[in-house]
Amino acid sequence: MTTVIAAISAYALGCVCAGYYLVRLVAAEDIRKSGSGAAGATNVGRRLGAGGFAVTLAFDCAKGAAAAWTARQAGVDPLAAGLAVIAVVGGHVWPVQLGFRGGKGIAPSLGAFLVYDPRIVIAIAAVFALGYPLLRRFMICGLIAYAAAPLILLPLGMPGDVVATVAAVVAIVLVAHRGDLRAAVASARIRASDRRGTSG
Secondary structure: OHHHHHHHHHHHHHOOOHHHHHHHHHHOOOHHHOOOOOOOHHHHHHHHHHHHHHHHHHHHHHHHHHHHHHHHHOOOOHHHHHHHHHHHHHHHHOOHHHOOOOOOOHHHHHHHHHHHOHHHHHHHHHHHHHHHHHHOOHHHHHHHHHHHHHHHHOOOOOOHHHHHHHHHHHHHHHHHOHHHHHHHHHHHHHHHHHHHHHHO
């Protein structure tokens, strides 16, 4: 029962998409109808500028951290703590009150990971730092870093429940970014085709 309560509470917290309500309050618009169609900090920043980006990012990170911290303070077992982390990210991406259309999960997952186990964030940051100078594409490098995290944590001797939690969160984030991934693949194909045409 404690595990169920922790997961439901974390999901409900995740459903509070700050970007959606901030844009509704400031501009009386649905942020999901512009830009990338997401209710996260990046899309809010396109509409409201740096201030909107900062407020949304801070809130979304904080709610992820709050979900993980609350689970820890409640003294739940590792399984329940991991489910709380997964649930808060799931709530952000698929908020029930917004028709299951929210953000893309990066900010709340980073906030949750910082409390759940900071080594996860270190692993993600390390892969990003290595990849960005080569690719010079912020979003793609970030997603690669996320996808690589479970593979890096496993040989480092991290507990299986932690690796499983990270893998589940990574899956949610990648699904939420599927449109971006498709666009990146299409762009790469176009660039490759242009290079072949130029060389020919």
